[in-house]
Amino acid sequence: MKMMEILRILYSKNEILGAKIISQELEKRGYSLGERAVRYHMHILDEKGFTEKVGYKGRQITKKGIDELKKGLIFDQVDFTFSRFQEKMYNVSLDYKKATGSVIVNISSINDLDSSKIITDVFKEGLSVSKHYNIVEKDDKTYIETVCGTTIDGVFQQQGIITKPLYGGLLKVEDYVPINFTEQIAYENTSITPLEAFTGHDNTSVIDVINNGTGVIPANFRIIPEVKKQHALAILDNLKTIGIGGVIHIGNPGEAVLGIPVPEGMVGIAVVGGVTPLCAAREEGYDLSIKLADGYAEYSNMINSSIAKNFPLKPVTYNNTTPVSFVLNKIYNLLSTVNFDIESGEGDVIVNVSFVDRNNLDTSLEILSKMYKSKPEFCIGNRYSLVDGPDNKVGIATICSLTIDGILTKHGISSFPKYSGILDIYGNSRRFIELISYKGSSVDPHEIFINKNMCELNVSGDSCKILASVHSVPYIARDKTVDILDKLGEYGFEVLNIGKPNEYTYNAKIEKYHFGYVLAGGLNPIAAIKKEGIPTDVKSIETMKNFNSFEEF
Incomplete structure (x- = not known):
């Protein structure tokens, strides 16, 4: 997405620009990217032929770059996120014997002095990857750099240990004892970094963990070969000094760690998120712009919070560990339960059930009605159903787009959800600007996008950003799939696009010998409600419900 914005800036300015100007323009558009990071992105764009360097003046966009701008770069971003972590790991030069060399850092703006105090207090409590940090003044702004947990992977790699970061997510802690991961997404096949997806102020409770030992903190997870476990332990001891x-915990070979399964012959290692101190400030309502693994710092020059306490978490006991639930497992079971009949229009469909206060119900239904009537293609069916909820709340059930996969499955077609994303619509132009793979995720990515307020549902204009998903089907079944999808249109099941074999679908990459189709998210009406400031407990892929029990607008 950042590379796309750089191309947009070069295209709109139509002149040669340097990293400083591009960084300033990105800031205006809501992207905090320093000159060094801009040069890093520009180097990638140069290699792809989208930009070219013009002496010492800067860069200009090429014809290929203009063409790419029109198509989008999201398929690159999905692979780029993990590749960026691999590159960062490779460039770590920390010598733990001398405490010198480069480490990977997370960068965040901290212009409010109170937020700075909260962050440093977390360092003092020891709940961080490192007690070292930097305070940087730049362009009249104050930034803090914290050591990223991926630095440990970089040191492992330096020392010949194969390490593979798998997940980033949220870890439940009770009485200072780590219990299990409650949410996570995979590092691979996503355009948004895993911990970035979960760093909203409502997701973590770092301050509660510090004060009473119970809450939720960000954490990440990697695996290494079992034959290197002792070597890794020795390195970790040296790093600690x-x-x-x-x-947080190092498992035994093939042993699940905090609910996450580990392959045979491998060892799982969980590490607290390097952004943990920054999350504490967000919990207190401070609007920090957090950039994960965004740069490097010379470790010997960083501020040493020497009064920091020891790491406060206790050893894992496994008494209450719950296995991580991956969303695809739930999806496969629900898909297998769909029995909607395309001829009679009867049967069970998959539904999302989101809750609002009863006194906000009428307003919520007005928003739903407006969206269903003005933008039916942004919804799955023009129907809703009400469900009694707890504590004077009412559940609003909407049809989930995964119902389509279930219907196709019922007709002998192998149809599976591949990505959940944000679809950018501008006039007749449509392209995905964010994608998260369902594989390796414990939560429907659409919930993440809604909670991070990434939707822009403009029901009266021709420019918006909506929830959408990409589904994959073997190309041999394309004709039959098209016939069924056409038939489903009679019941309000809109399809945004049906691709051709081996073709990008709104810039989402489909595997060989398959074609993709794109559906609007069934949660778009709920996102519209939340966007209007109505408190909403968003729940996707919840249960099954009979199609005829829904009401039409």
Whole structure:
């Protein structure tokens, strides 16, 4: 997305621009990207032929770049996120014997002094990857750099240990004992970094963990070969002596760690998220712009919070560990339960059920009605149903787009959801600008996008950003699939696009010998309600419900 914005800036300015100007323009558009990071992105764009360097003046966009701008870069971003972590790991040069060399850092703006105090208090409590940090003044703004947990992977790699970061997510803690991961998404096949997806102020409770030992903190997870476990333990001991730690637990070969399964012959390692101190400030309502693994810092020059306490979490006991639930497992079971008949229009469909206060119900239904009538293609069916909820709340059930996969499955077609994303619509132009793979995720990515307020549902204009999903079907079944999808249109099931074999679908990459189709998210009407400021407990892929029990607008 950042590379797309750089191309947009170069195209709109139509002149040669340097990293400083591009960084300033990105800031205006809501992207906090320093000159060094801009140069990094520009180097990638140069290699792809989308931009070219003009002496010492800067860069200009090429014809290929203009063409790419029209198509979008999201298929690159999905692979780029994980590749960026791999590159960062490779460039770590930390020598733990001398405590010198480069480490990977997260960067966040902290222009409010109170937020700075909260962050440093977390360092003092020891709940971080490292007690070292930097305070940087730049362009009349104050930034804090914290050591990223991926630095540990970089040191492992330096020392010949194969390490593969798998997940980033949220870890439940009770009485200072780590219990299990409650949410996570995979590092691969996503355009948004896993911990970035979960760093909203409503997701974590770092301050509660510090004060009473119970709450939720960000954490990440990687695996290494079992034959390197002792070597890794020795490295971690050495890192601890120079102020880098945050290791929550190291498992035994093939043993699940905090609910996450580990392959045979591998060892799982969980580490506290390097952004944990920053999350504490967000919990207190401070609007921080957090950039994960966004740069490097010379470790020996960083501020040493020498008064920091020891890491506060206790050893894992496994008494209450619950296995992580991956959303695809739930999806496969619900798909297998769909029995909607395309001829009679009867049967069970998959539904999302989101809750609002009863006194907000009428307003919520007005918003739903407006969206269903003005933008039916942004919804799955023009129907809703009400469900009694707890504590004077009412559930609003909407049809989930995964119902389509279930219907196709019922007709002998292998149809599976591949990505959940944000579809950018501008006039007749449509392209995905964010994508998260369902594989490796414990939560429907659409919930993440809604909670991060990434939707822009403009029901009266021709420009908006909506929830949408990409589904994959073997190309041999394309004709039959098209016939069924056409028939489903009679019941309000809109399809945004049906691709051709081996073709990008709104810039989403489909595997060989398959074609993709794109559906609007069934949660778009709910996102519209939340966007209007109505408190909404968003729940997707919840249960099954008979199609005829829904009401039409």
